[in-house]
Amino acid sequence: MSGEHLSPVALHKALTRIWGTPPGLARFSAVNHSILGKRFMVVAMVFFAIGGVLAMLIRAQLATPDSAFIGPELYNQIFTMHGTVMMFLFAIPMFEGLAIYMLPKMLGARDLAFPRMTAYGFWCYLFGGTILIVAMVMGYAPNSGWFMYTPLSSGIYTPGINADVWLLGITFVEISAITAAVELIVTILKMRAPGMSLTRMPIFGWYMLVTATMMLIGFPPLILGSILLEMERAFDLPFFDPTRGGDPLLWQHLFWLFGHPEVYIIFLPAAGMLSTIIPTFARRPLIAYNAIIVAIVAMAFLSFGLWVHHMFTVGIPHLALGFFSAASALVAIPTAVQIFAWIGTIASGRPRLDVPMLYVIGFFIVFVCGGLTGVMLAMVPFNTQAHDSYFVVAHLHYVLVGGFVFPMLAALYYWLPHFTGRSSVYRLSVPAFWLIIIGFNLTFFLMHLTGLMGMPRRISTYPSNWGWDWLNLLSSFGGFIMTMGFALVLVDIVMQFRLGRRGTRNPWDAGTLEWAMPTPPPDYNFAALPAVTQRADSLDPGRLGNNLAAGDGYLGFARASRQESLGVDMMTGKPDQVIVLPRRTWLPLWTALATAVFFLGLLFKIYWVVPLGALAVVGLFLVWPRALGQRHDAGPIDIGQGEAVPVDAEVEDNVTWWASKIAAVADATLYASLLFGALYLAVVAPGWPGQSTETNWWPALGLLAAFGGSVSVRLARSRNADGTSPYGWLLGTAVLAALAAAACIVGMVQLGDATIHANISLRFALYAYCAIHAGIAMLIAAHAAWRWRGGYVSAVRATSLRLSVLWTDYATAALIPAWGLTLLLARSGGAS
Amino acid sequence: MSTLDPAGPSASSIAALWWVMFWGALALFALVIALLAVSLLRPSALASIKPGTWIVGGGLVLPVPILVALLVAALLLGEQLLPKPGGAAPVRIDAHASQWQWRFSYPFIPDAASTSILHLPAGEPVDVVVTAEDVIHSFWVPRLGGKIDAIPGHTNIIRLQADKPGVYRGICAEYCGEGHETMGFEVRAHAPADYAATIGGQP
Secondary structure, eight states: OOOSOOOHHHHHHHHHHHHOOOSGGGGGGOOOHHHHHHHHHHHHHHHHHHHHHHHHHHHHHHTSTTOOSSOHHHHHHHHHHHHHIIIIIIIHHHHHHHHHHHHHHHHTOSSOSOHHHHHHHHHHHHHHHHHHHHHHHTTOOOOSTTTTOTTTTSTTTSOSSHHHHHHHHHHHHHHHHHHHHHHHHHHHHHOOOTTOOGGGSOHHHHHHHHHHHHHHHHHHHHHHHHHHHHHHHHHOOOSSOGGGTOOHHHHHHHHHHHHHHHHHHHHHHHHHHHHHHHHHHHTSOOSOHHHHHHHHHHHHHHHTTOGGGGOTTSOOOHHHHHHHHHHHHHTHHHHHHHHHHHHHHHHTSOOOOOHHHHHHHHHHHHHHHHHHHHHHHTSHHHHHHHTTBHHHHHHHHHHHIIIIIHHHHHHHHHHHHHHHSBOOOOTTHHHHHHHHHHHHHHHHHHHHHHHHTTOBTTOSOOOGGGSOHHHHHHHHHHHHHHHHHHHHHHHHHHHHHHHOOBOOSSTTOOOSGGGSSOSSOOTTSOSSBOOOOSOTTSOOHHHHHHHHHTTOSBTOSOOTTOEEEEEEOTTTOOEEEEEEEOOOOSHHHHHHHHHHHHHHHHHTTOTTHHHHHHHHHHHHHHHGGGGSOOSSOOOOEEEETTEEEOBGGGOSSOHHHHHHHHHHHHHHHHHHHHHHHHHHHHHHOSOOOOOOOOOOOHHHHHHHHHHHHHHHHHHHHHHHHTTSOOHHHHHHHHHHHHHHHHHHHHHHHHTOOTTSOHHHHHHHHHHHHHHHHHHHHHHHHHHHHHHHHHTOOOSSSOHHHHHHHHHHHHHHHHHHHHHHHHHHHHHHOOOO | OOTTSOOSHHHHHHHHHHHHHHHHHHHHHHHHHHHHHHHHHOHHHHTTSOHHHIIIIIIIITHHHHHHHHHHHHHHHHHHHSOOSSSSOOEEEEEEEETTEEEEEOTTSTTOOOBSSEEEETTSOEEEEEEESSSOEEEEOTTTOOOEEEOTTOOEEEEEOOSSSEEEEEEEOSOOSTTGGGOOEEEEEEOHHHHHHHHHTOO
16 A cells, blocks of 8 residues: 655655646646745735835825825825735734744644645735735725724715725635634644654744634634624614714724734744744753743733723723733733743853844844833823824834844744755845844834824824924934845845855754755655654754655655645644645635635625625535545555554544634634624613614524524434434435524514614624524535535544534524524614 | 923823833843843853743743732822812813814803813813714823823713913824824913903803
8 A cells, every 4th residue: 555665766756746736827726835835925025015115105204294295195095004914914924824834844744734725815815915905006095094993984984995995805814814723723733743742842833823723713803893894884784883872992892802912913923933943043942841831822811801901091991991901911921931931042052143043132122122111001091191102103013023023034034045945145134134123223212202292193294393303204214224124135035045055954953843854845845754752843854854755754655646644643643544635726716716706796886796706605615525535434544654544534533623613613703702792782882772672583483493403413413323324314404504594584684774773783793694604504414415425424434424513503502692682682772 | 292291290190100111111121131142142151040940030020020010000090090079079171072173162161162272270180071073083182191082972081180371282192084183282271260261251
């Protein structure tokens, strides 16, 4: 089965035939994580350049008082786009790209768990980002600020499509964040090298595990908020309108419930890179590995409890603010743990300086300063002065540039030899560093003072008599110095690609697995997967790399033109399945184009196109599994080293099952945000008179049907386990789920005019959510029936059935609080 | 216009808090960077420090007392600045924001008209009741104290005091659309004796 033993060169050729992506048009069908990771990073750099040009326009406008360079109308678009581009189109995709490229290599896998999802996420990112940039070039950029506060961003005060561009474009891009989160978590938990228990995982894996989990929970509130605001703008459903039972503060809660964890979502991957780079240059393993893991998990928890510190001046009672103030200050503790762990690592090693370390030093200087102003801003009285002033602008740039851009530059110079296989040219990177650090501090350090002197953010111009003139001029000057530094970095990168010397394989003498392969890396990463017997940050990649290239390890062969990697037990790292990965395909591109049709239909209000786009997306997704699966039970197969395990389709604990459970968590977070919004409005919002309205019984009927579906799908599952046909019960499940969806839709119609009051529009949204999920349950049951007919399901290969149980139960569970809130909202009045 | 040039008790105590935090932050920054510099240049000087000491010392012993002290101080200060009921009821002034102007009215003076300049009595606390007509704005007079948002559907109160008669500047601090930067306003503090007459006499 494993074939004869091949020479290293023959093995390389055989694996490249299976894993390779040919040049030319076929590149558009690539699903390989190395290709896509690099694409994410290159596109993110393009967006960084665009955001940088916007920043230069801002500094040009503010360099002098009473400036007439660009008027407020254009200025508002520019600062909104600067923030939006840097946060959503640069920072997040940039670390996603690095993680996509690097994680399988560090963990000892041949690809991520869902290569096609990687590709789909990339196209969503590219298309969504393009919508924003094209809109900007056409003059219709969003102009309500990057946090889009309502009512300024609502239909009355921003009537054009500018705000829709933001809401729809960003939601389109966020698909890539959710898909990346799911697949990074699954890959980290299930696709490590044999023997790499969780406690032996390189620290970057831990950082990305925590980050991806935060993305999974952090993004849904923003996506929900965007959907609600778009529904308000497009269909006048008053979720945020205080005259009809909505509340502008609901938007702020939803936005910052995402927005603050977002800062840590950006910082943690960067900190993970630092925790990887610093030990290499200290020439000793990272100290306090366990304490760092505890610190990042603590950070993740705290980060979800301090969003209100963006809202200290909205009129929330002071003692409640005290709680969020304390949480915001306490986040300094896990940060300090990491800072001192890094310094301690350097101090107890034999440190040497090189270009990456230069940027690490830059990180320390800038980020520590930003952390200290962060503690200041956590103090409520000081915050009331500094909030929305240039002090905050200074703080957030210190944190984000210090906590992300500097580590990213360090990472870039550290891993560039891995991408290029060449060694650095160096001549430009040192002056570039000095230009960036001097320019940065000149620009932003002074802004602390500008803010304390009373300059609010987001003003397009200012009079000359308030003492802000010279500060702004120097800030602008510094900004241009910094830009020159970034331009030099770009030139330096291009030069390394074109002129760099062919380098040695592990130029920094690092101890992690990504260096145990030729550089640039082959399409399959490892010709054989290593067995890990110690913490995977102090390995010997040179020796290991030669052994692996010779096929000495797990799966050191090419089998049946299948792309194979190993799945392991989540905790111990013992191999438990062969994961058969899908090969390159055009499906992700087609699906993303169909998704684009859906979003563009919404954007241009061509509503007949929208359901067509949605149907195309659903139809295409249902085709995805066709390339995978098998029609017979093969039993355990050889994986080398004298071991044999079954393929993933034949085990319960496979990546598809985990991905579904994890996706359900993201979905449930979105729903929880909606339930929170409904309760928040019913309890807090002005304009709820409190008369009862007629109770709508349709969701209760829907609940009954969905419950029937849950019973029916269980019968299907147990018949399948007995080896008899589940077909009838699966069809029954589909019919019951369809009935549940229909009941929810009738319930929506029965509500009448949902634009009258938030009370009705909330129920409309709840029923819509339940209808969609009953629809999903129907599709998955029908799909499982179809897969069974095709012979892909057996008592052992039962993933389709377990997915059907999961999503039918989800639809049932969603209807329970929907019905409860129906009863509550019917008594809360508002619908006169 | 500067928060560092306070003209009332609220702004003064916040400015004092700022200066304490500024010097503290400077000292901490110097400490961290000095440790980093020594660890890079003379690692042998710090090599005997154990990992546990770095984590417990730097991660807990150093920040925890500072943060706790700061939080308690800030909480007490914040409580003190609140518009609490009880004592002599202060003068109440309504500030209503719309795109892009402020209107101030004086419910405690029977026939006072509303004004675009905020008139205050000097030397006594004033409760400014802030509301909004259309979008979110924010009421901020940096030399007198912190800001408070004006949110449609909500009523917020901030207590301010100008110690001496004089002219101060206020500004809208929450981005509110195309005219955001034009939404400044003038604040005039009058000697208490002439205050009522000044308001009554306003057009």
